Amino acid sequence: DVKVTQSSRYLVKRTGEKVFLECVQDMDHENMFWYRQDPGLGLRLIYFSYDVKMKEKGDIPEGYSVSREKKERFSLILESASTNQTSMYLCASETGGNTDTQYFGPGTRLTVL
């Protein structure tokens, strides 16, 4: 079974703090994604990566950056957390085929005070 793990299930941070969210997949997948999930808005893509050290902006990249130094690990960074970044963050991975399924981690619920 594919396993995607996220470093924290719940996280509380203060405005202005630098926040790191880690995601690890164990299936040698090429593509990895970070989404945020908000009620009524579904999932919105923040960034994705199709290879080590490669990244592409998604639909809402402002205020975020990412890092992919190793194939299995994809990190989301909030340089200076703000209250409007309070959300559920979901990481996903896929093999990279055209019709591929995404495999999701359990999510990190981030609260910024």
Next chain:
Amino acid sequence: AQSVTQLGSHVSVSEGALVLLRCNYSSSVPPYLFWYVQYPNQGLQLLLKYTTGATLVKGINGFEAEFKKSETSFHLTKPSAHMSDAAEYFCAVLKGGGFKTIFGAGTRLFVKA
């Protein structure tokens, strides 16, 4: 541009009743279509997907969906709801050859005893 519309943010059915969750998409090219389910406090997992071929697709837990090109729809059905089906369901579309899966806003299914 692709988009996904899920009709109804909340759907309530009685146990044993038919489940029908509606999804319409727009895509300039034949899309790949997915339904994902999210149980409370978990990430998303794939229910079923349509790529090519047979337009009626069967998924896990007794769910199925039919791709209707003329109606640009991919509605999800299950003949008899079970309490364990209570969850949030997301319809998604991926343009063939693309990286980005577009998710609908989600439909929360409630099952009444």
